[in-house]
Amino acid sequence: MTELLRTEGLSAFYGASQILFGIDLSLAEGRTLALLGRNGAGKSTTMKALAGVIPTRDGRVTFGGADITHAPAHVRARLGLAYVPEDRQVFPDHTVEDNLLIAAKTGPGGRRDWTLPRIWEAFPLLVKLRRRAAGRLSGGEQQLLAIARALMGNPLVLLLDEPSEGLAPIVVATIGRLLRELGAGGATILLAEQNMHFCLSIASDAAVIDKGHIVHRDDIAGLSANAEIRRRYLAM
Numbered sequence: 001m002t003e004l005l006r007t008e009g010l011s012a013f014y015g016a017s018q019i020l021f022g023i024d025l026s027l028a029e030g031r032t033l034a035l036l037g038r039n040g041a042g043k044s045t046t047m048k049a050l051a052g053v054i055p056t057r058d059g060r061v062t063f064g065g066a067d068i069t070h071a072p073a074h075v076r077a078r079l080g081l082a083y084v085p086e087d088r089q090v091f092p093d094h095t096v097e098d099n100l101l102i103a104a105k106t107g108p109g110g111r112r113d114w115t116l117p118r119i120w121e122a123f124p125l126l127v128k129l130r131r132r133a134a135g136r137l138s139g140g141e142q143q144l145l146a147i148a149r150a151l152m153g154n155p156l157v158l159l160l161d162e163p164s165e166g167l168a169p170i171v172v173a174t175i176g177r178l179l180r181e182l183g184a185g186g187a188t189i190l191l192a193e194q195n196m197h198f199c200l201s202i203a204s205d206a207a208v209i210d211k212g213h214i215v216h217r218d219d220i221a222g223l224s225a226n227a228e229i230r231r232r233y234l235a236m
Contacts, residue, residue: 002029004157004188005050005081009059012049019045021212022059025190027157032179032189034203034220036196036234042212043192044086047161050190051083052076064108064156080108080156086165088146092135096126096145099134100152107154114151122178123148140171147178158182158189164198176202196234200224208233 003026010023020042027033037043048054050061052073061069068076077083091099100119106112120127123144129137134145143163150158163179164172179202183189193199199206199220206223208216210233216223223229 001031003027004029004064005190006062007050007059008062010046010049010056010061011058012045012054013057014045014054018057019212020049023049023209023212023214025207025214027188027190029156029188030183030186031205032183032187032191032203034196034199034206035190035192035209036194036199036206036223037209038194038234041194041209041233043194043209044161045212046209047083047085047159047190047192050076051081051159053083053085077153077155078108080111080154081159082150082153082155082157083159084146084150084161084163086161088139088142090134090137090142090145090149092133094134095131096134096137097130099145099149103149103152105153108156111154111156114154116152119148119152122151122181125174138171140167140174143167143171143175144178147175156188158187159192160189161192162194163191164193164195172198194234196223196230 005027007023007025010020012020023046035043049056052071056069063079063081163175176198191203203220206218206220207214216229
């Protein structure tokens with residue numbers, strides 16, 4: 001199984017405050033890894049550090065075998081690392097279709113798996129909204145658009161930060177179904193979530209983060225069966 005993304009001893013700061021302490025993660029091609037933890041545990045900081053949005057103070061990040069520890073965000077994106085932030089960051093004054101076309105590019109090695117017609121097929125809810133300004137979409141519709149926009153770049157790895165947070169149950173179910181279909185189709189996904197139940201039918205593997213440290217690793221079934229770890233680090 002080919003490893004696509006790895007961190008070794010990853011540490012990151014906001015100003016003088018250290019948030020991540022020696023994070024070690026490994027994501028193999030075609031797998032979905034859930035990074036689970038409570039609010040404030042370090043999930044979003046980990047995703048930002050991987051995407052190059054914040055700098056890495058210590059440690060190493062490799063992607064496809066290349067050292068990207070100090071590579072800027074746009075270089076990581078060109079290499080095939082797509083990041084969907086927690087706050088979605090759609091272009092509010094542009095239409096849904098324009099948001100997608102802005103992001104369209106050929107992926108690494110000439111990948112063109114995701115085109116506009118395929119996006120309409122995979123995201124039927126967006127078809128009827130294609131002419132609507134993205135700023136007029138609901139939170140759930142914006143989340144779907146943000147994921148679709150990331151796919152338009154034909155990435156090798158998809159980083160999703162809290163995709164279910166604050167959304168209605170029916171929208172969460174729709175996003176969950178979409179991520180299962182992506183995983184079944186061979187997509188490689190790192191999913192940061194505090195909702196373990198959302199991840200159960202999506203992720204193959206799990207890592208638990210607490211206070212900036214990885215405190216547990218397992219496959220998703222093993223984590224689900226480990227009541228002590230769930231109580232200690234994931235119970236709300």
